[in-house]
Each structure stands twice: as structure tokens, then as C-alpha cells.
Amino acid sequence: MGYFSSLLVRVPKREAQDDKPERAAFTLFPRYHQSRTVGRVASDISDRFASTGDIGRKYLINHSAGSGKTLTICWLADRLHSLFKPGTAEKLVDMVFILTDRKSLDTNIRDDLENLTHLAAVVGLARKADDLPHFMAQRKSIIVTTQQKFAWVLDEIKSNPALKKLRVAFLIDEAHRSQEGKMGAAIRLPFRKADEPDADDAADDASDGQDEIAKIIREHDLNQMIVAFTATPAPVTVDLFGEAFDTYSEAEAIAEGYIVDVAASIISYKTLYNLHCPVVPKADEEKLYPAGVVAKALKNVAFQDDGLIQYKAEVMLRIFEADVMPLIAGRAKAMIVTSSRVAGLRYFEIIQEKLKERGAAYQALYAFSDFTHPKTNAAISEHAVNGLGDGELIEDRFEGDGYRLMIVANKFQTGFDQPLLAGMFLDKPVVDRNAVQTLSRLNRCHDEKEKVVVVDFTNNAKAILKAFNKYRKGTPFEPEEPAPAQCLKLHAEVLAAGVFTQKDAADMGQLLGVGTDAQVQFAVNALRIRFQASLADMEERKAFVYLLAKFAKSVHFLTCFFTFSTEIKELATFADYVGPQLIKTGSVSELMQLIRQTEVIKAAVDYVGVTTSGGPVKLKPGGGKKGEGPPPTKVSVQKMIADIQAKFPITDAEALFIKQVTEEKAADLSIRDTVTSNRADDIYLNGVYRGQVNGVIQTAYNDIGRYEELADIKYTDAGGIFDIMAVTVIKHHLSYLA
Structure with a gap:
């Protein structure tokens, strides 16, 4: 009963103020998925401590948006704060950090924690710059701060001998916003082995073989646990935290009447x-x-x-x-x-x-x-x-x-x-x-x-x-083992291209540390000239810049799971800084000068219709005669590509993507259902619905990162490539019905 009473929260009455109506007092008690999560995490970490003597563990909580994640975090913080070593008065978790974004720190977290009145003396909301170090010095049991301060907190714990002895829990709100890119490295740092050599030291061991440069780190820091909450986990989040420890999907929340279906x-x-x-x-x-x-x-x-x-x-x-x-x-x-x-x-x-x-x-x-x-x-x-x-x-x-x-x-x-x-x-x-x-x-x-x-x-x-x-039913991604070989392979590919050398990367790293902006840009300009001389074809240039970006992103994600040589890290820094500047020769300010002189000379807003979760629904019937409709035209994707090549200058790579997306949409059953329902309405299919299929094709190009085509008028203009693809897709589905 004591456990359940600690979850019961009384929210006081709010008097009417200005145009804000009065709100009666009410009682909050966790829903099943909230109490289940709190209970499971507390039980699991207690069992881990009993068997291993540490609390080093990662948890991914995949709960739907609107399911009360903030309250779940508050209840979990309260529960972890109240755990003790069996048979003693020693706390299991010495400090709990709640990491959120700025606006939530000001509203959601603030309001929900204030309702847990029994925690008032142990909670610190770090609003000002000096609040966080002050609360840590005081050993506040629960500290709320922003995700941007996470790396600083870890550094403090690492460098302060007294803090390093504490068992610490981190509860991260909306984890998907903090797992990608460089910020995710801060989250991965606690899971490095204490006795693993740093990259500088590991470089000396490179002669033992590249497979021995780094080993995956799966043993957690003995004093830290991390619980990440998100409604929409990214693949990188799932790779980092593994399979969700607890899931409460949007479909469940809608079925239980806890949230409204906003995508009907x-x-x-x-x-x-x-x-x-x-x-x-x-x-x-x-x-x-x-x-x-x-x-x-x-x-x-x-x-x-x-x-x-x-x-x-x-x-x-x-x-x-x-x-x-x-x-x-x-x-x-x-x-x-x-x-x-x-x-x-x-x-x-x-x-x-x-x-x-x-x-x-x-x-x-x-x-x-x-x-x-x-x-x-x-x-x-x-x-x-x-x-x-x-x-x-x-x-x-x-x-x-x-x-x-x-x-x-x-x-x-x-x-x-x-x-x-x-x-x-x-x-x-x-x-x-x-x-x-x-x-x-x-x-x-x-x-x-x-x-x-x-x-x-x-x-x-x-x-x-x-x-x-x-x-809708939880994360669509499966956790994958991080692979250090990917970084090594990409590193070799970059150097094998013969455009830049490892010395270029080392020199740029040194210049970024001690050089002036003018010196750095002078060096970048020289590298750009060499890049353009080495790769004359624009497609080759784009492919190489993409390779640099892929390598840098891979290293940023994996660098805290593995130890890499100095050469790997130097080239990643080089790729991160120099890569984006190789094709672009104008500055952002020069671009904006042109952009600001661009004006809209013709504009309109065109009503399309209503799209439902079951597919697009036509609201206004077309004017064509009803009946069996015209006989379907037989089409082939290859003929369409030949027609496009005769009309527009496209590369072989572009032709492959045109074929891929057209075939994908030609097999789309939702498009087929709409074509079937409206097969007799030629005006609708070749008018409004052709525009909708055009939009679906553009979305597919966006999903596969083909942004240049989306900005190319030969694709986007009326009668352009996207329009031809849309017509082909519709004709294909009509021919299927023949």
C-alpha cells in the first residue's frame, strides 16, 4: 500500500483568473502502462544491483505521444529516489537527472513535479547557469536540466572523485531528439570500458590488425543507468539502446481511448x-x-x-x-x-x-x-x-x-x-x-x-x-550490432579515391586548432581547387562528397562504442569540415543576396481533396460519362524511360531511380484501389488524381534523398518527368484491370 500511495497525486483547485476558467481539484493515479513501466524498471535495476553490485543498464521506453510520458518520468524518478540497498539505509540511486528540452523544463516537468509535493525538498530545477553545479554540490536527489547540459554533467562526474563514486540515473525525455549526430556521443560515453585505451593509445596497436583496433563496448559504467523515453525512435536510437524495454503504442492508446486518432x-x-x-x-x-x-x-x-x-x-x-x-x-x-x-x-x-x-x-x-x-x-x-x-x-x-x-x-x-x-x-x-x-x-x-x-x-x-x-504499433526498427568495420572500410575508400591524403587531414586538424579563419579558408580553397582538378565530372564530385559525409556520420555514431585510431578521427573531422565546402563556392550570404531578390510572380492555392488512412477519397465527381470507360492502354516502364530520354537529358543513374520509383508505385495497392474505384472517370484520373500520384512520387524521391530532382524543373514542371511517371503508374493500374 505504501508503494501505491506514493503514486497517488492530488492536484489542487485552480481559481478562475482573467479568461482562464476555474479548474476543480482532482486526483492523478498512473494508468496501467505507466505503473507497469515504473515497476518493471525499478524491479529490474534492483535485481541487477543485487546480482552484480552495480546499476549500469540502458532502457528504451517506447510510449506513444500523448500517453503521459512526462508523468511517467516523474513517477519513475520518485521510485528510483526511494529505492534502498536490501537490509540497509543506503540509497540504491544517489542522484536522478531528468534531461529535457528548455520549454518542457519551464512547463510540463515543472507542473508535474510540483504536483508531487512530497518531493519538494529533494527536487532542483536548474533554470539558471549556476543552478546545476549548485544542486550537484548539494547532492540534490532529483535534478532537472536540459539535454544540452548532459555532456557537461558527465564530464563533472568523471572529473570529480566524490561524484564518481555515486550511483546516478539519467531519464531522457524524447530520446530521438538527442541520439543523432554528435550529441548522441554524450549518451554513449558512460558505456565505455574504464580500462579500454583511448584512441591515441590504441593507434600504437594498429599493427596488430585493423580488426583489433577497437572492440565493441557492452559493459556499462558501474555507476550509471540511462532510461530513454520516445514515441518515435530513430534507427540510431534502437541500435544504441536495443529493443524497447516497455512499449505502449499509439494503436493501444487510441483503442483504450487515451488519445485521439489525429490521422483519420x-x-x-x-x-x-x-x-x-x-x-x-x-x-x-x-x-x-x-x-x-x-x-x-x-x-x-x-x-x-x-x-x-x-x-x-x-x-x-x-x-x-x-x-x-x-x-x-x-x-x-x-x-x-x-x-x-x-x-x-x-x-x-x-x-x-x-x-x-x-x-x-x-x-x-x-x-x-x-x-x-x-x-x-x-x-x-x-x-x-x-x-x-x-x-x-x-x-x-x-x-x-x-x-x-x-x-x-x-x-x-x-x-x-x-x-x-x-x-x-x-x-x-x-x-x-x-x-x-x-x-x-x-x-x-x-x-x-x-x-x-x-x-x-x-x-x-x-x-x-x-x-x-x-x-503506429511501436518502433519499426530492429536493433543492429554497431559494426566498426564500416568506418574502416569507408576510411579506406576515401583515401583510395586519391583526392586527399591522411596528411591533408592531419594538417587541417592542426590548422582548425590554432589557425585564423582566413588561414583556414585559404587552405579550404586550395583543397577545393585540387578536388575539382581530380574529379572533372559533376556526378563523381557529388559521389565523393556523399562518401565523406557518410564516413563522418558513421564515425560520430560509433566512436563511443569503439576506440579508433587517430587517423580515423582526423579524417572524420576533415570530412565533416571540408566536405560540405567542396562543391559550394559561394557563401551563404552571397546565396541569400540572390534569394532575397527573387520574387513570386504567380501563385495559387489549389484544393486537392481529403486523404484518409484508407486512401484518397474524391469529394467532387468528374464530368465524364459513367460506364466501363476507355480501353486501357498497355504501357511498360522501359518505354516510358525511352520517351523521357528522348525528351529530356537524363543520366543512367537518373533512369535507374525513375525505374525504381515507377515500379514501386505501379505495385502500390492503395493507388490500384483508387484507380479501380474511379476507372470510368477519366477526367478525375488524368486531372486531380494524376496530381496526387505526382505528389506521392515526389515523396518517394524525398525519402531516398534525391533532392536535386525535386529542385529540377524538368522533373517538376507540368508535363515534366514526375508527370510522365504519374501517368505511367495510372495507366499500368488500368491495364492490370483489363
């Missing part, structure tokens, strides 16, 4: 635009930039256009007032996800004007990180734009009934908990885990919340639904 259907629009840059450089003066960077920058120009924002803002307000506002007994709120802070600011200003013209009884807020406006150089702050008081948080103001719309730019797409949120307008493409995390802001239950409304202006509905299907 999506209203889809397509934003169309034509760009023009009046500045045309001479051929010998033109700079080259990565195609993906240019495409994204140009898309931002279009999505920041006043005319487009005016139009889309009006569409959003009409849908909000007609379809969202009446939900949840007339109290529903909505979020507008914008492509940039500049675009978000214009949305806010325009929507404010429109609400004033309407005499609307509700207001909007704009959530963003402070920035300097690129055109006016004015400092734009969230507090000033929204008129927030000192210490007032925008999420607290949004709780008021008078605020119904929240415009966001790279904020609140994860971790935001507002049960009255029932509508979302996407003016920014979201894919894979980001799509699931963003739309899951809508899944919080409310007594009167029966449905949600999602409107997408990026023609990305199919990709969003694909992402939800991918993660």
Missing part, C-alpha cells in the same frame, strides 16, 4: 508558385550551391509571399470558424505551423488584421524563438509581439478562452500539451517522425473532444499518413 483524414491543398530573380549573373561569375539548400531557400521565398499568406490565412480562418470552433462545446483551439519565423510573423500580423475586420471575439498568439528580421534588422521577440508580461509564458496565456489560434515557427511541434487543441493547419512540410510528433499535438483527450481537423497546404498528406502507419 487530412484536408489537402497544394501551394503553387512561379519565382523570378531579376539578377542574372554572367556564366563565368555564377556560383554553385547545394541544390537542396537552394530549393529550401526558394521555397521559403514563396511561403513568405504576402499574397499567398493573405489567401491561405483567409482559407484557414474560414475552416477554423466553420469546422474547428464548434468542437469541444465551442472551446476548441487550433495551431498554424509555418515554414519560417518571417512567414509566421506575417501570418500573425495578417490574421490579427482579419480578426479585427471581422470583429472576432477571439485572438491569436505567435510562438517562436527571438530573431533579427532579415529585411529590417529589427529585433523581434516573442514577449514583445504577444505583449506578454514579465515571466509570463505564452503557453499559459494560450490556456485562456479568449485565445483560440496559436501560430508557431519551429516551436511547440513536440512536447506541447493542450487538450483543447482540435485543429492544425500545416504550411510547412513535415515527414516521418517529425510528422508524427507535430500532428500528435492534437491527440490529447478531452471529455467533449470527438474529432480533430487537419489541413495541409503542402500536398503532403500521403507522406504524413505513411509516417503514422510506420510508427
Whole structure:
């Protein structure tokens, strides 16, 4: 009974304040999946300590967005804090660190921990720079800090003899955001063997064979345990933590009525635009930039256009007032996800004007990180734009009934908990885990919340639904053993290309440490000239730059599982710094000068239809005659490629990707179902639905990283390669029905 009473939380009554309604007092008790997780982790770590005398263990907790992960973390921290060595008064876990992001530290964690009133004396919320070292010196039992401080905490523990003796637990919120790239190295550091030589020492042993340079580290540091929570684990997270120790999937949460299904259907629009840059450089003066960077920058120009924002803002307000506002007994709120802070600011200003013209009884807020406006150089702050008081948080103001719309730019797409949120307008493409995390802001239950409304202006509905299907039943990835041979193989491939040498890497590493910016850039320019002389073909250059990036990423992930030679680490640093600058000769500022002179000369927002989890549903029937329809045309992928090659200059590599994606979509049963249902409606299949298949094909290209084609007008223009592929796919499915 004592254990269960410690989980019972009494949340006090909140009096009505301004436009925030009164909230009655209530009691919180863990749901089954929460108490199961807390109990299983506590039991497992106690058993480990009893048998081995240490708590070195990693746990991956895969719980759905909206399933109460923050509360689970708080209850687990409380439970670990209360564990003792059997038969003694000595604590099993001396310190528990809760690692979260900044906004959660200010809201979710703060609010939930404050409800655990019996922990008030042992919890430290590290808000200021000097709070963290102060709490560690005090030996606070539970310390809440940001994920960005994780590496510093580990360094302190490693260098402080007194701290090193302590048994420490780390509870990481939304682990997928911290496992990728260099930050993940901090999480892997505690699992290095204490007696394993560092890379510098291991270099001397290289003569014993490359397979002996490093050995996988599976023994945990004897004093540290790590529990990572996430709804959408990345492959790198699963490789690091192994199979999920506890899973509570989105499908389970929906079935139990704990969250709302936000991916039932999506209203889809397509934003169309034509760009023009009046500045045309001479051929010998033109700079080259990565195609993906240019495409994204140009898309931002279009999505920041006043005319487009005016139009889309009006569409959003009409849908909000007609379809969202009446939900949840007339109290529903909505979020507008914008492509940039500049675009978000214009949305806010325009929507404010429109609400004033309407005499609307509700207001909007704009959530963003402070920035300097690129055109006016004015400092734009969230507090000033929204008129927030000192210490007032925008999420607290949004709780008021008078605020119904929240415009966001790279904020609140994860971790935001507002049960009255029932509508979302996407003016920014979201894919894979980001799509699931963003739309899951809508899944919080409310007594009167029966449905949600999602409107997408990026023609990305199919990709969003694909992402939800991918993660709906838990992680789709299997853990794999990290392989040190991959780094060694890539290292050999880079040097075998004959473009750069190991000495180049060593010299650059030394220069980065002691040289000036001018000296470093002079060296990079010399390396770029040599790179271009060695590889004349543009495709070969791209392949080599990709090889460098792949090598650097591989080393960043594996370096704390294995010890590598100095040569490996030097070349990885070299690849990380020099690689991105080899093809690009213009600076970002030069690129932005051109981008800012680019203007939208034609734009429109085109209604596509509603996409459901069962496939696209046509709302407006076409005007063609019903019946059996025209006889299907026999098509082949090879003939399509021949037609494309006759019309457009494409490489053999491009032809292979065209064939791969076309064959993949020609076998897609959801496309076949739609074609079957509408086989007699030629106008629909060759009009609206051809555009949808075009979008599906572009999503496939995005998924396989073929960003250059996505920025190439011969692919994207009407009648271009993507259109030809879409027509071929539809004809293939029609011929299948013959």
C-alpha cells in the first residue's frame, strides 16, 4: 500500500483568473502502462544491483505521444529516489537527472513535479547557469536540466572523485531528439570500458590488425543507468539502446481511448508558385550551391509571399470558424505551423488584421524563438509581439478562452500539451517522425473532444499518413550490432579515391586548432581547387562528397562504442569540415543576396481533396460519362524511360531511380484501389488524381534523398518527368484491370 500511495497525486483547485476558467481539484493515479513501466524498471535495476553490485543498464521506453510520458518520468524518478540497498539505509540511486528540452523544463516537468509535493525538498530545477553545479554540490536527489547540459554533467562526474563514486540515473525525455549526430556521443560515453585505451593509445596497436583496433563496448559504467523515453525512435536510437524495454503504442492508446486518432483524414491543398530573380549573373561569375539548400531557400521565398499568406490565412480562418470552433462545446483551439519565423510573423500580423475586420471575439498568439528580421534588422521577440508580461509564458496565456489560434515557427511541434487543441493547419512540410510528433499535438483527450481537423497546404498528406502507419504499433526498427568495420572500410575508400591524403587531414586538424579563419579558408580553397582538378565530372564530385559525409556520420555514431585510431578521427573531422565546402563556392550570404531578390510572380492555392488512412477519397465527381470507360492502354516502364530520354537529358543513374520509383508505385495497392474505384472517370484520373500520384512520387524521391530532382524543373514542371511517371503508374493500374 505504501508503494501505491506514493503514486497517488492530488492536484489542487485552480481559481478562475482573467479568461482562464476555474479548474476543480482532482486526483492523478498512473494508468496501467505507466505503473507497469515504473515497476518493471525499478524491479529490474534492483535485481541487477543485487546480482552484480552495480546499476549500469540502458532502457528504451517506447510510449506513444500523448500517453503521459512526462508523468511517467516523474513517477519513475520518485521510485528510483526511494529505492534502498536490501537490509540497509543506503540509497540504491544517489542522484536522478531528468534531461529535457528548455520549454518542457519551464512547463510540463515543472507542473508535474510540483504536483508531487512530497518531493519538494529533494527536487532542483536548474533554470539558471549556476543552478546545476549548485544542486550537484548539494547532492540534490532529483535534478532537472536540459539535454544540452548532459555532456557537461558527465564530464563533472568523471572529473570529480566524490561524484564518481555515486550511483546516478539519467531519464531522457524524447530520446530521438538527442541520439543523432554528435550529441548522441554524450549518451554513449558512460558505456565505455574504464580500462579500454583511448584512441591515441590504441593507434600504437594498429599493427596488430585493423580488426583489433577497437572492440565493441557492452559493459556499462558501474555507476550509471540511462532510461530513454520516445514515441518515435530513430534507427540510431534502437541500435544504441536495443529493443524497447516497455512499449505502449499509439494503436493501444487510441483503442483504450487515451488519445485521439489525429490521422483519420487530412484536408489537402497544394501551394503553387512561379519565382523570378531579376539578377542574372554572367556564366563565368555564377556560383554553385547545394541544390537542396537552394530549393529550401526558394521555397521559403514563396511561403513568405504576402499574397499567398493573405489567401491561405483567409482559407484557414474560414475552416477554423466553420469546422474547428464548434468542437469541444465551442472551446476548441487550433495551431498554424509555418515554414519560417518571417512567414509566421506575417501570418500573425495578417490574421490579427482579419480578426479585427471581422470583429472576432477571439485572438491569436505567435510562438517562436527571438530573431533579427532579415529585411529590417529589427529585433523581434516573442514577449514583445504577444505583449506578454514579465515571466509570463505564452503557453499559459494560450490556456485562456479568449485565445483560440496559436501560430508557431519551429516551436511547440513536440512536447506541447493542450487538450483543447482540435485543429492544425500545416504550411510547412513535415515527414516521418517529425510528422508524427507535430500532428500528435492534437491527440490529447478531452471529455467533449470527438474529432480533430487537419489541413495541409503542402500536398503532403500521403507522406504524413505513411509516417503514422510506420510508427503506429511501436518502433519499426530492429536493433543492429554497431559494426566498426564500416568506418574502416569507408576510411579506406576515401583515401583510395586519391583526392586527399591522411596528411591533408592531419594538417587541417592542426590548422582548425590554432589557425585564423582566413588561414583556414585559404587552405579550404586550395583543397577545393585540387578536388575539382581530380574529379572533372559533376556526378563523381557529388559521389565523393556523399562518401565523406557518410564516413563522418558513421564515425560520430560509433566512436563511443569503439576506440579508433587517430587517423580515423582526423579524417572524420576533415570530412565533416571540408566536405560540405567542396562543391559550394559561394557563401551563404552571397546565396541569400540572390534569394532575397527573387520574387513570386504567380501563385495559387489549389484544393486537392481529403486523404484518409484508407486512401484518397474524391469529394467532387468528374464530368465524364459513367460506364466501363476507355480501353486501357498497355504501357511498360522501359518505354516510358525511352520517351523521357528522348525528351529530356537524363543520366543512367537518373533512369535507374525513375525505374525504381515507377515500379514501386505501379505495385502500390492503395493507388490500384483508387484507380479501380474511379476507372470510368477519366477526367478525375488524368486531372486531380494524376496530381496526387505526382505528389506521392515526389515523396518517394524525398525519402531516398534525391533532392536535386525535386529542385529540377524538368522533373517538376507540368508535363515534366514526375508527370510522365504519374501517368505511367495510372495507366499500368488500368491495364492490370483489363
